[in-house]
Structures are given as C-alpha cells and as structure tokens.
Amino acid sequence: MGTYRKQIEIVGDILYAAEELTIDQDGASITKLIQKANISHSRISKILSNLVSQGLLEQVDSKRACRYKISMTGKDFLREYKTFSEFTDNFGLTI
C-alpha cells in the first residue's frame, strides 16, 4: 500500500530538491524539481508560487524558462524542517 505525503512533507521535498539543484545562480528548472520532488506539474505550480510569495524560494529570470532557487529563509526553514522531522521520527510519527 502506498504512503501519502502530508503538505509539509511535499514542501520539504521541493525545498530539498531546490537546494540540491541550486548549484549556480541559475536555479533549478520546474522539470528537474518535478522529477526530484516526485510531484505533478499541475500541483507544483501552485506550491511554487506559494513558496515564492513566502520568501522560501526565489524565482530567477531566465531566457529559457522559469527557474527557482532556494533563498536563505528557505535554507533556514529546510534545516529546521529536518530537525523537527527527526524529532517526530523519534516518536514513531511523521511531521
């Protein structure tokens, strides 16, 4: 039986993917984020705009397509997400 991710887990996976894929100033393409975070295109668009509005991701202007890179706030959030995810894991729970 498949397991389902909670919203916060999906957000964590997207930020994690963005951090992994942000190797230079260009940021990561939506396609790469979709593959890495394992999420559909229709769903990721709304989440990405939400994350950008909250300052966790930054949209990078590119001639080719929309690209995203993780912001400093996003990195802080991701670090705390990992910490508290481990905290809840210790209780046999998922964040």
Next chain:
Amino acid sequence: MEFLLENILNLVGFIIGIIIGVFAYVGYKNTGSPVLFRLTIAFIAIGIGFGIIWMGYVIDDVYLQEGKINRGLQALGLGIQTIGYFFIAFSHTIKSFFPKSRYFRSVGILPLFALSAMNIEHIIRSFSFILLVYGAIETFVSFLEGKQKGALAVGTGLALLAFGEFIAWYSLVFPESILYSVSILLKISGLISLFLPISRLPLRKIKFDDLDDDEEDMKFDDLDDEKFGR
C-alpha cells in the same frame, strides 16, 4: 528515602517534560505541523503534572510536614500527566477512548464522583498505564519499520514509564515493600531514555525575521488538502 526519590522523579519529570514541550512548540511555530502541536500539549501536560506533584512534596516538606503528599494534589498531577500520555497515544491515531454506548458512558463517569481521591488515583494510573503501553508499542513498531535508534530510545522510555506505573499501582497491594521505590527508579530511567534522542537534536533559537506575521500565519494552509502519492 521514598520521599527523596519522589522529589527527584517529579523534578526530573517536570524539567524533561517542559524542555521537550518547548522544543516541540518551537517546531510547531516554525512548521505548523499538527503532530508537533499534539506533542507540545502532551509534554507540557506531562511536565506540569510532574511539577504539581513535586510542588505538593515541597509544600509538605516545608510547611505541612506530614510526611505525605495531599491526595487531591497527587490525583490532579497524575490526571494532567495522563492527559499528556493521552495526546502521545492520540498522535498514534488512537481511535476511541471512551465506550460508544451512551449508557456505558454515563455509568463510566459515575465512579469519578462516587470514589475517594485514593481510588481516583488508581483509575488515573490504570489509564496512564494503558496509554503508555499503546504509545510504546506504536513507537516500537515504527522502530521495526525504520530502524531509527531514537525511536528505540523513546519506545523504551515509554515502556519503562508504563512498567513503573504498573509497579506503582501494584505496590498499593504491598505498601511496605520495595516495589514503590523500584517503580520510581523505573520512571526516572524512562524519562531519561525519553530525553536521550531529543538531547542530540540542536536546541537553538529559530528566527524567520524577514517573514511578517501575516505570512507566517499563512503557512501552508492555503494549499490543497488533497493528498499526493509518493
């Protein structure tokens, strides 16, 4: 001796409960996770429960000097602790706590009014025991699935607390035996085991200064509730 051990146990329980509760609260404030919210309530309640009993012992030691804690105060502290244990069990999706039948529910409440404070203490201890066993089993199951050492420590902690609660209840049958002291030592070991994995996590102040309050309140609630398969 028992008086001293009780003081140590309740002080340790108060400190550990509040530390874990505050840590969970910081996590809840920064992630908005309902699981962390439930753990906050659970550990703050456990901490307050231990704190009330500790205060009862201190009050007796300093002012009353009767050599025993006020039974009502002890029942109150144990009751609040049980609420905390309930929220840990509830986080593991406990489905029903009280019987569904209206008749049984009404009958089930009656003893709370009819029995003495001593008997209420027994009832509360038995509830605590059941909830702790449930929490321990669920945590052990998670350990078997994920092989995470932290889950093993927490599961062992909850199991030791449950065993300590059981021995404490059993010691009422043999009041002059060593059982009560053993139960206190078991519970102290359980609390320490519960705290071990949390102590390894970085306890630091978390800040999101560049997010204003409205944005922070927004969190991720406005995303669809629809789940997405991995």
